[in-house]
Amino acid sequence: MENIKNAIINGKTVLGIELGSTRIKAVLIDENNTPVASGSHDWENSYIDNIWTYSLEDIWKGVQNSYKNMAMDVKEKYGLTIKRIGAIGFSAMMHGYMVFDKDDNLLVPFRTWRNNITEEASTALTKLFNYNIPQRWSIAHLYQAILNNEEHVGDISFMTTLAGYIHWKLTGQKVLGIGDASGMFPIDLSTKDFDQKMINQFDELLAPKNFPWKLRDILPKVLLAGENAGVLTEEGAKLLDVTGELQAGIPLCPPEGDAGTGMVATNAVAKRTGNISAGTSVFAMIVLEKELSKVYPEIDLVTTPTGNLVGMAHSNNCSSDLNAWVGLFAEFAKAMGIETDMNKIFGTLYNLALEGDPDCGGLLAYGYLSGEHMTGFEEGRPLFVRSSNSNFNLANFMRVNLFTALGALKIGLDILLKQENVKLDRILGHGGLFKTKGVAQKIMAGAINTPVSVMETAGEGGAWGIAILASYMMNKAKNETLEDYLDSKVFAGKEGVAISPDPKDVEGFEKFMERYKKGLAIERAAVEYLK
Template sequence: MEREKIAEVIRSGKAVLGMEFGSTRIKAVLVDPEGNPIASGSHGWENRLENQIWTYSLKDIREGLQDCYAGLKQDVKEKYGETLTQLAAMGFSGMMHGYMAFDKDNELLVPLRTWRNTMTEDAAKELSELLSFNIPQRWSVAHLYQAILNKEPHVAEIQYVTTLAGYIHWMLTGEKVVGVGEASGMFPIDSTQNDYDQSMVDKFDALLQEQGVALKLREIFPEVLVAGEQAGILTETGAAWLDPSGDLEAGIPLCPPEGDAGTGMTATNSVAVRTGNVSAGTSVFAMVVLEQALSKYYEEIDMVTTPDGKPVAMVHCNNCTSDLNAWVGLFGEAMEAFGVKPDMDTLYGTLYRKALEGDADCGGLLAYNYFSGESITGFEEGRPLFVRRPDSKFSLANFMRVHLMTSLGALKVGMDILVKEEQVQIDKMLGHGGLFLTKGVGQRIMAAAMQTPVFVMETAGEGGAWGIAILASYMQQKAEGETLPEYLNAKVFHGEEGSVIQPDAADVEGFEQFMTDYKKGLAIERAAVEQLR
């Protein structure tokens, strides 16, 4: 769309805003009615460790929101000569989970406890057993119940508990609501009702009564909404909170606030059943949209939902490419010792492609990429390791291949539960993240691990901020009865799926052989953790 046409879209209030609060960056994206990004803004921020709790202050949140929006306004002004005053819709997203508790005067009782905190082990374990449902430590209900177990004084004053995205939406609209995907990181969801699971709510409320706590979950948790529903409008107070200059007008409709998992699914067109997406970078996680709930709960599998309420199984691993990156850096250092300073993109590409020349099973080499602990395989700490037998085929190709494959080892342990034990059917996975930057390499290894076609889009869009903007557009533009998957396919992605690599039979067999050694060798990793303190 040419500059003047975009300027008219902005002038006439037809643009849509999405903003996401990530762990290190707040990102804002403005899109046109077709969902194309036309302007952006960002703000860098960092969590801080205070009293052994990872947190951001309310000042951090508000100043970050305002600075990010101001950057977007400036981008609009510079590109199109327009001042942003009206919008067709907007939406806000944030890091899922965590805990923000408020009293009757809407005062924050304790600093925000983010998803990063691992301080709720006792609560998560007790709740998982009570509900027969895996409650991860980062979930809001685990934080709430741990505060009760700890007999924290603030519990007696709680009137409202929400997440970061829920808080921002509340400040802008006055509405105490969250999207169903975000809610699924607070408490288990009944996907047939798109609401908190009532039988589990009853069990939890009874547990609180036993503890002598006069709280009921539905009275203190936000209302649950689904994609497409209007979740309130921007109030005069909210407009001033977002844009202190006073340019932005109130009355803009907002979509339900969502978590980063839901916006990631939206941004990768992975919300339909039997589809999934895998994000592979420093950490790696895969999400698969299920046709039906799992037969039982697994500690290795987190259950969340799409923004329109379909059940999603998530496998999350702490470690992915950090050790691989360290080895590539070492090879670069070796080249510099010979007087050659390599371009890092070329170095990565060359070494990654070399892996495709290796044996399908890595020639008997074994490695672990555990910079930190890995809950799926039962490790609270990690030690990066490379191991080989005297008769292993020790070549550069096999060395690179084993480090690519082990970066997906823990993920495969979790995915095998879904595919082999639960017989979950997956038609396609969409890959995104640093592992896929070298065309065709990480994608091929992932296809072998998943035994599923892996797609990589040529354009990754604008990530989660773009995803929540698209959800806001869906709320505003959807046709009568049009589902979110239908809208994404027809109006946003237009059938574009990107490049695809089918699983190769030899690669699949080789990965299975590698995993046999991987599981046996966990004893070596265990010994390294215990002995190398």
């Protein structure tokens, strides 16, 4: 306790704040990279004028609340007020579209990763660059706005991500960590910067439009893990800590995306390692040894925070519909006058799934609350289907909803593991889906036919991951790589518990996937008829 108090008083702690889809979390770590305090703020995106968005007001309210709640946690535990911090890092949902004019005004509401509205641009740019440009990427949003003849495009002075925006407002620096940058525009692995050849191609494409900017002018500067990304300004300190106690001058690490912080939080930044983050959306990231043999629309190529190539399979939908069903069972329990502790309800229902038939008894479900690019849906309709001879019981019902949460993801992972023969030494799971011990981990192992580990610390998630990146910037030895820092200073002795795939689960998941692919026509009909 005294060591922690001294670290807080002497500004030896490190703060990480991550803005996720449904929660903003702040984690304060000590000199051993161990969390000593945390605070969070729940929020939800809004669907306004056919756009998934968060308002600037909600963004700052959330950041300030998560910081305030962390500071209150410090006060309650240690009786101290935070004035100094050794280093700070911010991360957030990757991709999306935030553009500003020369007076720093946001030109259109923030368009998040969740919007599937850029298919025309995504297809055209993928063809132009011969490089997969997913719909979520910032460059796809920019080009779609141009194709739509949106008036604001000519006024753009700066384009960034959510993490880049917050970092800019707190430090004045228009920079971005390479992992987050790799979800805006393709990266040249040799220069560790935006691909200049593709930038030139894009500028040539736009030449007839005579915009007052070139692409490089409006993009942030790309930084690698460990580099200094500026310091907290006086204005930034007041913006983060509304009480005015926090002092300016604190160094910040490069702002990163949630993919990069997920890699750090699971020690999956080295080649032949991977991690799966499963919550509102689900994505798997595998650090590749070499480029893929061809362009796959299902696979994004991003990078680690140090600039190593990562194959990323991403599904927009994961646990939202599953959580809604659990909520329905909780309502029933309450109506029956039964104790309704949500952790117990989740644990009971999830564990029941392990008792179901390997292939879910012939049941079929789609948790498509929003569109799903992996299977070509611009809109989604949550759906549950069974035939008259399906084995319909609670265990199979829970099992099919857990299986389908990973269904679209498996389509992408099969490309990497089966078609490209990508090799994996270890893969780690983290995120809300893994909270119930052993259940999603066992199902995931069956889905990808690879042992899956979950570490206790992985529950700290991306906020802890970005705090670690800030700690690395502050504390790394000369020439110490991020991989070495993680192995020796953060994860030594914390390998986590691995669950190997059960052959019955592997076979059952393959059978379910045959049904899943065939049944997409039913989902298509639901989208068309349920308006």
